[in-house]
Amino acid sequence: MVTMVAIGTGLIAIGPSLATLLLIVLPNPHLVVITIIAAFMWSLAMSISGIIYLAIRPIRTAYPALLVVTVLMEELARFGLFEAFRSMFKSGDGVQAFIRPGAKNELLTGISVGVGYGAMSIFVNFYYAVLDDFWDD
Numbered sequence: 001m002v003t004m005v006a007i008g009t010g011l012i013a014i015g016p017s018l019a020t021l022l023l024i025v026l027p028n029p030h031l032v033v034i035t036i037i038a039a040f041m042w043s044l045a046m047s048i049s050g051i052i053y054l055a056i057r058p059i060r061t062a063y064p065a066l067l068v069v070t071v072l073m074e075e076l077a078r079f080g081l082f083e084a085f086r087s088m089f090k091s092g093d094g095v096q097a098f099i100r101p102g103a104k105n106e107l108l109t110g111i112s113v114g115v116g117y118g119a120m121s122i123f124v125n126f127y128y129a130v131l132d133d134f135w136d137d
Helices: 002-025 029-055 063-089 103-134
Strands: none
Touching: 002 029, 002 103, 029 063, 029 103, 063 103
């Protein structure tokens, strides 16, 4: 029963991101690369936030300050990703094949970045939720 509950909640948690990944992102190879880069940027932001949590002792008990630091790291990673894309648009023709201009492709790029951030967040949070709830069973 525990296994069925874990699989069911996992499919509920991952279902929307998985459907978006399968239907929109995977048919376009350049969007897959963008999704992986976005997931890496999210995990990098969380790692830096964790390092700050361990380095600054007073922030361990000040949860509002920890929340501000974490959100700031996420937004800095998102801004870094935006700046990387903007510099790619100004680059030569080789990068133009990777980052395609146009309203539809900009929307698809935004969706793939969101899928990267969201999927990585879901995987990490679901892993720790399952680890906390079902480890001893």
